[in-house]
Amino acid sequence: MAADVLVIGAGVAGMKASLLLASAGRRVHLIENSSIIGGRLIRCEDIFPAMECATCMVSPMQQDVLRNDLINVVTLGDILSIEGSIGNFRVKIRKRASCVDPVACIGCAECWNACPVEINNEFEENLSKRKAISIPCAGALPNVPWIDRENCLRWNGDENCSLCAEACVFAAVDYSEVDSEFEITVSNIILSTGYQPTHGEVFEKYQWGICPGVFTASEFERYYSSNGPTSGELVTKDGLKPESAAIIVHACGTGSHSNINTMYSLKFLHYLMEKLPDIRPVVFLDASYSPDALEDRHHLKWRNVEADVILYTQIPEVNKVGDGKSLSITCSTAEGSFQAETDLLVLGTSMLPSTGTSKFIKLLGIECSDEGYVTKPEPGLSSVMTTVPGIFAAGCTGGPLDIASSVTEAAAAVGRVLADANRGEK
Ligand SMILES: Cc1cc2nc3c(=O)[nH]c(=O)nc-3n(C[C@H](O)[C@H](O)[C@H](O)COP(=O)(O)OP(=O)(O)OC[C@H]3O[C@@H](n4cnc5c(N)ncnc54)[C@H](O)[C@@H]3O)c2cc1C
Ligand code: SF4
Ligand code: SF4
Incomplete structure (x- = not known):
């Protein structure tokens, strides 16, 4: 049997890569830092562009991964060290104790x-x-x-x-369980450690943390979700039903992340229209943002949305009104100045490299971009190669991507691993 493969991070990219490798007969060690698999996709209720139910999309994949005999899923896993090179990476892993027996537990709460x-x-x-x-x-x-x-x-x-x-009537809790360590040897490594959202603290200028109606994109995603903190009720953080709503699409400024902001901001408009049908949202877009249509195929959709789209020439200023239950948004446009009041403001925040992505770039000596994402040495030829032979990057490890592109990259990385084996570099 060909050598084992290590996949780090069990988001949609890592899960897809593991399933494809297993279907090609390769044994996979899928190491996930958290207690669950699925990555950030499972925080969403619906998935753009078709507005599919995220759970319906991801749950069969999660179950296939957990049931596959060729995939050794290690949750609460930490990679301690990686030595060697293509064909012979020696990896030390620690599995943190969960103190709950997964066989005895039925998840009864x-x-x-x-x-x-x-x-x-x-x-x-x-x-x-x-x-x-x-x-x-x-x-x-x-x-x-x-x-x-x-x-x-x-x-x-x-x-x-x-x-x-x-x-626990099933005697599943076991305080005596301790962390364990083990070593594996693998031919290749697929890094799929993904992204993290920009933290709200940097958005104080938009009154985040000050006014209860201001949400980052990731917070808003959870507030809409039926398994989220409000069971899907769209209210402000102090529980009030909003009577007006606004989105600032490029709250971090324009840049390479803007296509994802466009994508999920359009989704948020659907969310708002579904839960607050009497409201006509106001959307703030950077007027200088004229993306390459190939890069951002969703951008032109702003022309046809049921919202007031304001193209600003200077970043909007957000101030609290009275006790902060409401906000005033002011900006310059080509036609003059614009002002609106809103109870709910969603910030289109960027995606940053996850701490796992930063850790492995350093540990493995992989080159990275100024933003801290894995650099692709031959972007025209392959979107999944890294500067270290035998190590590939899939999904948001190499930059912000949507789910379809993350899955495509996972498949491409698996293709590279199998090609290495065919060349005898296994
Ligand atoms: C607000 C928002 C809404 C979005 N909505 C959509 C949408 O509707 N449709 C769409 O197509 N895309 C959407 N996206 C993009 C989507 O979230 C990504 O495309 C997708 O999650 C990328 O998957 P991934 O596997 O690359 O990374 P992730 O989902 O980030 O998964 C990475 C995994 O690696 C694990 N990990 C991290 N560090 C370590 C470590 N040190 N060791 C082991 N494991 C580690 C993490 O715990 C996680 O499980 C949205 C993004 C945002 C910000
Ligand atoms: S009470 Fe026991 S069986 Fe139920 S979720 Fe907790 S550990 Fe699992
Ligand atoms: S031992 Fe006590 S504090 Fe710790 S998890 Fe159980 S109930 Fe909570």
């Missing part, structure tokens, strides 16, 4: 209902709380909780707490 610790839920962009034993959201896969030992009372001064174990 009794344990986290019993846990007294409440902390911000990072998966929900800190918009809701989770327990020290938890799954990130309803429907997450694997549907098995884990104990976050950094916040669990047992590891922080109260070793007698055993409320979660007492609540």
